[in-house]
Amino acid sequence: MSKFSITSKDxxxxxxxxxxxxxxxxxxxxxxxxxxxxENSKTFALIxxxxxxxxxxxxxxxxxxEYGSVEQDLPHSKRSQGITDFGxxxxxxxxxPNGRHTYVFKGYALDVKLDLxxxxxxxxxENAMKxxxxxxxxxxxxxxx
Numbered sequence: 001m002s003k004f005s006i007t008s009k010d011x012x013x014x015x016x017x018x019x020x021x022x023x024x025x026x027x028x029x030x031x032x033x034x035x036x037x038x039e040n041s042k043t044f045a046l047i048x049x050x051x052x053x054x055x056x057x058x059x060x061x062x063x064x065x066e067y068g069s070v071e072q073d074l075p076h077s078k079r080s081q082g083i084t085d086f087g088x089x090x091x092x093x094x095x096x097p098n099g100r101h102t103y104v105f106k107g108y109a110l111d112v113k114l115d116l117x118x119x120x121x122x123x124x125x126e127n128a129m130k131x132x133x134x135x136x137x138x139x140x141x142x143x144x145x
Contacts, residue, residue, distance in 0.1 A: 004135035006107035094143035
């Protein structure tokens with residue numbers, strides 16, 4: 001069986017994320033696809049963050065938290081959204097304070113359905129996923145301010 005993966009039709013692994021997905025530009029949500037999920041997957045979860053922000057702002061900056069059914073075509077409006085470090089619920093695109101940063105999209109296949117209140121934090125999501133991750137994958141892209 002192939003390995004669980006996440007991809008995007010909007011950019012390839014390690015490539016530059018187009019400007020329209022940037023927070024200070026159009027802040028469009030990139031299309032993220034999950035592939036080869038384990039049979040017993042009940043939920044997909046996604047965490048997008050910027051580990052390079054540690055040097056600039058002293059923390060890994062959270063840009064997007066969401067989870068939902070394993071239905072591939074489920075729109076983002078039907079997925080539960082968490083709060084970003086911009087203080088907003090939903091997607092907050094790349095916005096490096098300086099130079100080029102690498103953004104990491106981490107996808108998780110879970111063996112349970114989650115039930116977090118909209119606006120949950122990254123820590124809330126990680127706590128809820130603990131001991132329920134059956135597969136994980138990541139996709140990285142860069143963005144230049």
